[in-house]
Amino acid sequence: MPDVFRILDRFKITGRGMVYTIKKDKDTIICIGDNLYDLCGNQFKIKEVEMFRGVFGEVGIDEIPIGILLELVNGVEVEGNILIKDQKNMNFLFCSHPLYPNKVDEDYKEEYQAASNTYPCALFSYEDMEVGRLSLYGEEICGLTIYRGWMMRPEMYRHFYFLLEKKGIILINTPEEYEKYHLLPGWYNDFKDKTLESVWETQGKLEDAILMSKGLEGPYIVKDYVKSRKHEWYEACFIKDIKDIENVSKVIRNFIGRQGSSFVGGVVLRKFEKLKQIGFHKRSGMPLSEEYRVFIYAGKILTISDYWMEESGIEISNKEYQWIELIAKSIKSNFITLDLARKEDGSLIIMEFGDGQVSGLQQLEEGMFYQSFPI
Numbered sequence: 001m002p003d004v005f006r007i008l009d010r011f012k013i014t015g016r017g018m019v020y021t022i023k024k025d026k027d028t029i030i031c032i033g034d035n036l037y038d039l040c041g042n043q044f045k046i047k048e049v050e051m052f053r054g055v056f057g058e059v060g061i062d063e064i065p066i067g068i069l070l071e072l073v074n075g076v077e078v079e080g081n082i083l084i085k086d087q088k089n090m091n092f093l094f095c096s097h098p099l100y101p102n103k104v105d106e107d108y109k110e111e112y113q114a115a116s117n118t119y120p121c122a123l124f125s126y127e128d129m130e131v132g133r134l135s136l137y138g139e140e141i142c143g144l145t146i147y148r149g150w151m152m153r154p155e156m157y158r159h160f161y162f163l164l165e166k167k168g169i170i171l172i173n174t175p176e177e178y179e180k181y182h183l184l185p186g187w188y189n190d191f192k193d194k195t196l197e198s199v200w201e202t203q204g205k206l207e208d209a210i211l212m213s214k215g216l217e218g219p220y221i222v223k224d225y226v227k228s229r230k231h232e233w234y235e236a237c238f239i240k241d242i243k244d245i246e247n248v249s250k251v252i253r254n255f256i257g258r259q260g261s262s263f264v265g266g267v268v269l270r271k272f273e274k275l276k277q278i279g280f281h282k283r284s285g286m287p288l289s290e291e292y293r294v295f296i297y298a299g300k301i302l303t304i305s306d307y308w309m310e311e312s313g314i315e316i317s318n319k320e321y322q323w324i325e326l327i328a329k330s331i332k333s334n335f336i337t338l339d340l341a342r343k344e345d346g347s348l349i350i351m352e353f354g355d356g357q358v359s360g361l362q363q364l365e366e367g368m369f370y371q372s373f374p375i
Contacts, residue, residue, distance in 0.1 A: 002084075002089065002142050002143035002144070002168050002170060003028060003084060003085035003086065003089075003143075004082060004083075004084050004089075004143060004144050004170045005022040005023065005024055005028075005030075005036070005082065005083045005084070006022065006023045006081060006082055006174070007020050007021065007022055007078065007081040007082065007083065008021045008022065008023055008065055009021040010078070016048075016069060017069055017070075018069070018070070018077060018078075019050065019067045019068070019069055020067065020068050020069075020070065020078060020083070021065045021066070021067050022065060022066060022067075022068060022083065023065050024065075024066065030046065030049065030066070030068070031046065031049075032046050032047060032048065032049060033045065033046060034046045034085065035073075035085070036070070036083040036084065036085060037083065037084050037085075037086075037087040037375070038078045038079050038080055038082070038083060038084075038298065039079060039080035039082055039084075039172075039297065039298035039334060039374070039375065040079045040080065040298050040300065040374045040375070041087055041374045041375045042072075042073075042074045042076050042078070042079060043073040043074055043087075044070040044071060044072060044073055044074075044078065044083070045070065045071040045073055046068050046069070046070060046071075047069050047070065047071045048068065048069035049066060049067070049068055049069075050066060050067035050068070050069075051064065051066055051067075079298045079299055079300060080297070080298030080299055080334050081298075081332075081334055082144065082172070082298075082334060084143070084144055086143065087375055088375070089142075089143040089144055090119055090143075090144055090145075090146070090373070090375050091119060091120045091121065091122065091141040091142075091143060091144065091145040091146070091169070092112075092115045092116075092119050092120075092121045092122075092145065092146050092147075092148055093121070093122050093123070093124060093141070093145050093146070093147045093148070093149075093164075093169070093171075094108050094111070094112050094115075094121060094122070094123055094124075094147075094148055094149055095108060095123070095124065095125075095126040095149035095150060096123035096124060096125050096126070096137055096138075098125075098126075098127055101123065101125055101135065101137045102123070102137050102138060103123075104123060105126075105149070108148060108149065110366045111148055111361070111366050111369075111370075113366070114366035114367045114369070114370045115148070115370045117367075117370070118370060118371070119370070120139050120141050121138070121139060121141075122136060122137070122138050122139050122140070122141045122169075123136070123137040123138040124136050124137065125137070126149060126150055129152075129156065129159075129160055130156070132159060134160070134163040134164065134167075136167070141169060142167075142168040142169060143168065143169070143170060144170050144172060145164070145169050145170060145171055145172065146171070146172050146335065146356075146357060147160075147171055147357040147358070148357060149357070149358065150358065151182070151226065151358040152178075152358065153264060154175065154178060154179040154182065154183065157175055157178045157179075157182075158175035158178075161174070161175050161178075162175075171357070172334045172335050172357070173333055173334055173335055173336075173355060173356075173357060177332065177333035177334070177355075178333075178355050178357075180332065180333065181331075181333050181336045181353045181354060181355050182226060182354060182355045182358070183225040183226060183264070183265055184198065184200065184223075184225050184226070184265075184268055184352075185200060185225060185265070187353045190330070191327070191350055191353075194327070194349065194350045195349060195350040195351070196221075196270045196271045196272075196273055196349065196351070197270070197271040198268055198269065198270045198271070199212055199216070199268070199269050200212075200225070200265070200266050200267065200268040200269070201266045201267050202265065202266040203266055204224070204256060204263055204265070204266050204267060205267075206249065206252055206253055206256060206267075208266075208267070209222075209252045209266075209267035209269070210245065210248060210249060210252070212267070212269065213242050213245075213248055213269060216242045216243075216269065217242060217243065218241070218242060218271065218272070219238070219239060219240050219241065219242070219271075219272035220239045220242045220269045220270060220271060220272055221237060221238060221239070221269070221270045221271075221272050222236070222237055222238075222239060222251055222252055222255045222267065222268070222269060223237075223255075223267075223268045223270065224255075224259060224263050224264050224265050224266065224267065224268060225264045225265030225266065225268060226264045226265070227259075227262070227264070228255075229254075229255055229258060229259070230284070230286050231281065231283065231284040231286060232254070232258065232284065233281075233284050233285055233286040233287075234285065235251070235254050236251060236254040236255040236258050237251070237255070237286075238251070238272065239251050239269075239272075242269070252267060255267070273341075273343060273349065274343070274344045275287075275289035275290065275291075275341045275342060275343055275344065276289055276290045276341075276342040276343065276344055276346070277289055278290055278308065278309065288308050289308075289341050289342065290315070290341065290342040291306070291307035291308060291339060291340065291341045291342075291351065292304055292305065292306060292307055292314065292316070292339070292340045292341075293305055293306075293307050293337055293338075293339055293359070293361075293362045293364070294324060294328075294337065294338040294339075294340065295335075295336075295337055295356055295359070295364075295369075295372075296327075296328045296331055296335070296336050296337070296338055296356070297334065297335050297356070297373065297374075298334055298335075299328055299329050299331055300325075300328055300329075301321075301324060301325060301328055302372050302373070303364055303368070303369060303372050304316065304324075305361070305362055305363050305364040306362070306363050307339065307362050307363070308362075308363070309363065316348075320348055323348070324338070324340070327350075333355070335355070335356035335357060336353055336354065336355060336356050336359075337352075337353065337354040337355075337356050337359035338350065338352075338353055339351040339352040339353075339354070
């Protein structure tokens with residue numbers, strides 16, 4: 001197995017320093033004096049190794065996490081929740097073309113070309129994975145890997161993750177991390193004071209959604225745990241008055257029906273907030289607002305780009321940037337996206353989180369994106 005270690009916990013011991021509890025494979029040997037690197041390329045040297053027998057109950061010795069004390073070669077603590085032995089060991093995995101498995105999916109062609117200028121890149125069949133079969137193509141890869149491709153339901157991602165792990169390919173986000181930021185209920189409570197008021201049901205049933213709307217007031221947006229149908233703004237997304245039961249029923253029914261097999265989780269009702277408007281979508285009539293997509297990597301801002309406009313520029317103040325940095329540090333995943341919007345009063349609000357592996361670049365140029373990774 002490759003030398004990729006996930007940090008389970010970290011705590012400070014007075015007079016000794018920060019102890020990192022890590023999970024390691026039973027066949028991996030880790031020794032005092034070994035060099036390790038975090039996701040930002042910072043170097044560390046192992047100066048002590050601790051065993052935690054008796055602390056973790058009745059588990060096999062190979063499953064017991066170990067604690068390591070690190071010498072900070074670059075003078076900073078570990079960023080992110082992964083340590084690796086080989087600083088150059090980063091790969092990318094893309095969806096293959098549905099008809100030509102040795103070629104990348106057309107929708108990811110530019111990304112694949114940009115990534116392959118610097119990183120090893122492999123392909124897999126998304127269609128095969130949908131039926132539980134892992135089919136890999138192209139360059140052979142091993143070790144820490146970032147998937148860039150179509151969204152997966154959490155159960156599909158979990159199967160994908162463990163099939164890859166058996167081949168020594170370790171995805172940057174665990175199944176638990178993927179689910180937490182891919183589905184709204186996973187992240188909402190951590191940030192409910194910074195985002196839109198939301199309620200949800202769990203079955204995807206019209207009757208439950210209508211019942212849930214009782215007691216609410218004003219305009220709302222309909223979505224599921226992952227996606228809305230914002231390009232069908234008036235038919236399957238926007239509810240002008242949540243007390244208008246006839247319209248509520250129509251919009252939610254349209255949303256559930258049109259999502260079809262793409263429906264994930266349950267129906268979500270999110271309070272509609274008036275945002276700083278920059279225009280309307282040409283086809284759907286959906287109002288366009290000042291919005292930004294932030295990629296967060298290892299608890300740090302990787303990139304910020306305009307969500308809608310290619311050449312509008314980024315109008316984020318130093319104070320707002322610091323606010324985003326605080327959010328980034330609180331993230332319990334190694335690679336996610338944060339979508340922000342500016343309200344009419346000028347303040348920023350969180351619109352969505354997403355797993356960074358399945359989030360689109362929007363207006364961000366592919367070369368700039370792949371050049372922004374620190375390792």
